[in-house]
Amino acid sequence: MPHRERHPVTAALQKVAAQQKTQHKAAQQKSHQPAQPRAVVVGGGVAGLVAARELARQGLDVAVLEASAAFGGCVARHEVAGLMLDAGAESFATRSSVVADLAGELGLGGSIVAPNPAGAWLQLPESAQPLPKTSVVGIPADPAGADIVKAIGRRASLRAAADKVLPLGTLLRKEPLSLGELVRTRMGSAVLERLVTPVAAGVYSADPDVLDVDSVVPGLRAAVVRHGSLGAAVGALRGAAPAGAAVAGIAGGMGLLVEHLVKDLKDRGVRLYTDAKVSGLERRDGGWRVASAAGDFSPAGLVVATDGVSAVRLLAGSLPGLEAAEPAPGPAVALVTLVVDLPELDAAPRGTGLLVAPGVAGVRAKALTHATAKWPWLAAEAGPGNHVLRLSYGRAAGQHAPEAEAFEDFTSWPDEQLCAQALADASVLLGLPIGEDDVLGRKVVRWVGALPSATLGHRARVAEVRRLASGQHGLQLAGAWLAGTGLAAVVGDARQRARLLAEDLGAGTAPEGAPADSP
Ligand SMILES: Cc1cc2nc3c(=O)[nH]c(=O)nc-3n(C[C@H](O)[C@H](O)[C@H](O)COP(=O)(O)OP(=O)(O)OC[C@H]3O[C@@H](n4cnc5c(N)ncnc54)[C@H](O)[C@@H]3O)c2cc1C
DSSP states (O other): OOOOOOOHHHHHHHHHHHHHHHHHHHHHHHHHSOOOOSEEEEOOBHHHHHHHHHHHHTTOOEEEEOSSSSSBTTSOEEEETTEEEESSOOOEEOSSSHHHHHHHHTTOGGGEEOOOTTOOEEEOSSOEEEOOSSEETTEESOTTSHHHHHHHOHHHHHHHHGGGTSOOTTGGGOSSOBHHHHHHHHHOHHHIIIIIHHHHHHHHSBOGGGBBHHHHSTTHHHHHHHHSSHHHHHHHHHHHSOSSOSEEEETTOTHHHHHHHHHHHHHTTOEEESSOOEEEEEEETTEEEEEETTEEEOOSEEEEOSOHHHHHHHHTTTSTTGGGGOOOOOOEEEEEEEEEEOGGGGGOTTTTEEEEOTTOTTOOOSEEEEHHHHOHHHHHHHOTTEEEEEEEEOOBOOTTSOGGGOOOOGGGSOHHHHHHHHHHHHHHHHTSOOOGGGEEEEEEEEEESOSOOOBTTHHHHHHHHHHHHHTOTTEEEOSHHHHOSSHHHHHHHHHHHHHHHHHHTTOOOOOTTOOTTOO
């Protein structure tokens, strides 16, 4: 085609028109692309979901990026023998109302249930007995109580009672101080090994000698100083706790909390991404650059609500000094759920289950939950004569643990081996033979590094992380590794962190506890 020279004015007009067309097209494309969220939440466990909800309530456009295929983290569900069961957390502490409040806002208030008041039992090497009730992580308020004497013997009870008169000395000023050392020094080894160790293993999957007393029972150390003895401090903490059961559940399972949270977030327009592992976080233009398997994001604000190891690794480049505060990976736990057809268990021979002291011959489980005895709603769902048993494995041994109790990595055992062990353990612990023929269904779940470490020095590490993050515009950190293990700790903290971020970003502050349908 011959080349034709254009008039200069015509050419200029054509150029302007072309430019306008391109700009219009770009603007059109942009309007079809979703704008960048103002805030991104990394991690879709309960901490992340609660933080996202709070940010959305404050009027912010939010995205949640979850690495795995499902939201909820440690609050997960699975199906065993046709029953939908909790595969992780199955209750929440009632020492504060935060979880119940959240459940209420999500329309689950009417489903909150108390467990069977029969309570749990304690399996000692030679016998089993109901778990003493007036205690904190197994530490008795009154070591002379009949149930304590039964568990540890008269001589050990007398030794424990010396706590009332022993001078406090310098122990309470020790940094860090382990739960084991505090109990052993004040009340003696029998209280530690027979009462505290089984509870610590059940809740923290760790030996009291490796647990930081300030992380496990915040306020206990100060209470000992105030009241002059460990027993009196435990009594005071117990007295300050709300009346009624220490834990509650949700009829249908704790998994419903996550289901309802996710639905609520969808209704609020929160963008939810699963299989969206975040691989990089960096400061960019006063905000953040988030690299994830679901794409890159550039939010103004960020809540990092992963486990501690992931959070530190993601933020180390942006927060100098953070690397030194990286927590140890949490303990590994394996849970074996057995659904059995065994009407003999209708009588709930060991209440709602057992915590197992070290040294029980042949038993490797650290705890057994008789879930159908604990939760009447589940018994009704399971049907007559059917029972749900959940056995947990894996405890980190402390330096004083006998060699036979040395840490064994049950999470690496094949499923069949773990299930066979669980059947044998359940038979011993419940005091009746349970055979293969009784089993309607079984499932093994492994939680590796999901429980945060509460090991020695953890409180100081948390304080350091909080200090490093506090001056950072557009950044908050949430999750159990900082807030403490358990939903009661995690939910309250995540709400508070999200409110701080919203304030930081200049968003409106909806009052706490405002109706669920408020923005
Ligand atoms: C077996 C078990 C039983 C428990 N039982 C109870 C109980 O009965 N009562 C109770 O109160 N508490 C219980 N807990 C503890 C409680 O469940 C936890 O403290 C709480 O759920 C922790 O919530 P979280 O959001 O902080 O962490 P998590 O639930 O661990 O969630 C963190 C999320 O971050 C995601 N993530 C990690 N890295 C990345 C990344 N790079 N990118 C994107 N996402 C990432 C993870 O996949 C995960 O979903 C239990 C825990 C376990 C493991």
